[in-house]
Amino acid sequence: MLSPERPLVLVGAGNMGGAMLEGWLAAGTSPRSIVVIEPSPPDTQALATPGLTVTATAPDGITASTLVLAVKPQVMGEVLPKLTGLRDEATLVVSIAAGITIETLKTLGRGPVVRAIPNTPSSVGKGMTAAVADGAGEKDVALADKLLSSIGTVEWVDDEALIDVATAVSGSGPAYVFYLVEALAAAGEKAGLPADVAAVLARRTIIGAGALLDRSPLDPATLRRNVTSPGGTTAAALEVLMAGDGLGPLMERAVAAATARSRELGS
Ligand SMILES: NC(=O)C1=CN([C@@H]2O[C@H](COP(=O)(O)OP(=O)(O)OC[C@H]3O[C@@H](n4cnc5c(N)ncnc54)[C@H](O)[C@@H]3O)[C@@H](O)[C@H]2O)C=CC1
Ligand SMILES: O=C(O)[C@@H]1CCC=N1
Known part of the structure; x- marks a missing residue:
């Protein structure tokens, strides 16, 4: 369950992260249960939602229920080590970064991981997302599916290598x-x-x-x-x-x- 103490944490609220945030708010997720980490917040209506926490760096004292990574793949290496304090073994990590592997995401620590690749029609609710899960139980997959479905259609695959192909087909x-x-x-x-x-x-x-x-x-x-x-x-x-x-x-x-x-x- 999402709560202010165990929120949904979004890291990066640019084109894709911003679209997902809009989808979650539109689907009725309480803004008080969402924390956005974004050093250069764009001037969007979603980010100005009352009750939403927007912060430039990882805040102390919270453990994410779900940690959604929506930063560029090129900065992932420097971002991941700064997020370890935000999660525990129950935290579901969802990354939408092109190319970033489950193995890299696991450097955050043990726990369920979903690697997904959405596309920009997500910003009008017509997104197509391909996703693969690792170490995730039925509940985690259902939660990830719910989060990703708020921006469009989700297709799950079993083999992580297919996410690179999906990136080439539906992501790009x-x-x-x-x-x-x-x-x-x-x-x-x-x-x-x-x-x-x-x-x-x-x-x-x-x-x-x-x-x-x-x-x-x-x-x-x-x-x-x-x-x-x-x-x-x-x-x-x-x-x-x-x-x-x-x-x-x-x-x-x-x-x-x-x-x-x-x-x-x-x-
Ligand atoms: N744009 C697209 O069509 C798609 C993009 N993706 C993936 O989504 C991810 C984000 O892409 P876009 O939204 O297009 O990029 P973007 O540049 O619009 O957004 C990235 C955001 O991350 C923020 N950021 C940078 N350093 C940060 C940090 N240390 N902590 C928190 N936030 C930080 C930036 O300020 C920016 O707002 C990428 O990994 C990309 O591969 C996946 C599918 C489609
Ligand atoms: O061009 C890119 O790398 C990202 C991933 C899929 C769409 N845009």
């Missing part, structure tokens, strides 16, 4: 989609559309396709086929995109590069 994935908007707009502009018209056509198309994918029970291949009239314009474009040197192999290379980088960040 929103950036690929945003780049697709940019590339589609640029192609439209190159083919003659005014820049502002190309930008709005591309943006609204991805928003609409995402919303359709969200609401439709159909799989993406069927939704794609529904756009593709035989001998029509879409078929002509897909012949390029689905060619041997098209989007498939390019995406494979992109995912492989991100997976490798995730493993590098953790070593």
Whole structure:
């Protein structure tokens, strides 16, 4: 149970930590049971919530019920040793840092650990998080699932190595989609559309396709086929995109590069 004496402690309230904080508050978690450690708090409504404790450094005299680590992987090495006093063997440690392994997280001490990788659509409640647990009982997993579900969908995996792949697919994935908007707009502009018209056509198309994918029970291949009239314009474009040197192999290379980088960040 969360309480002011045994709170949920969030370390780092930037893009991802801030999104999770918003999700927890929206889900009804008492701000008095949350402590945020953040040396440069951004000016957000969530951080200004009455009753919430925001502090630059680890406070004395509290033991976290759950310790959520949302700092950059590059600073994790210097941050972890400063947090040991905040936890005991019952504290559930949840890290969302790309690449940071369970082995590294265990330097905090014995206890249940969850390594998770969310994504930025979490800030609008549409996040996708992949997670793996270590040394965690059913109750810990249920608690982590509840915390991570407040920002979207959670998928649990058994093998930690898959978290690096998930990082490459869903963690970084929103950036690929945003780049697709940019590339589609640029192609439209190159083919003659005014820049502002190309930008709005591309943006609204991805928003609409995402919303359709969200609401439709159909799989993406069927939704794609529904756009593709035989001998029509879409078929002509897909012949390029689905060619041997098209989007498939390019995406494979992109995912492989991100997976490798995730493993590098953790070593
Ligand atoms: N941005 C993304 O799409 C995703 C990020 N992640 C992971 O989430 C973590 C955070 O990423 P972002 O939120 O994007 O970064 P961010 O830079 O927006 O937030 C990091 C926050 O940590 C704070 N911080 C720095 N040193 C600290 C310390 N000693 N104690 C407490 N807080 C400290 C910073 O002031 C900053 O507000 C990273 O490990 C990243 O790998 C995971 C999935 C997706
Ligand atoms: O680019 C990164 O390293 C982080 C992890 C996944 C998304 N952003």
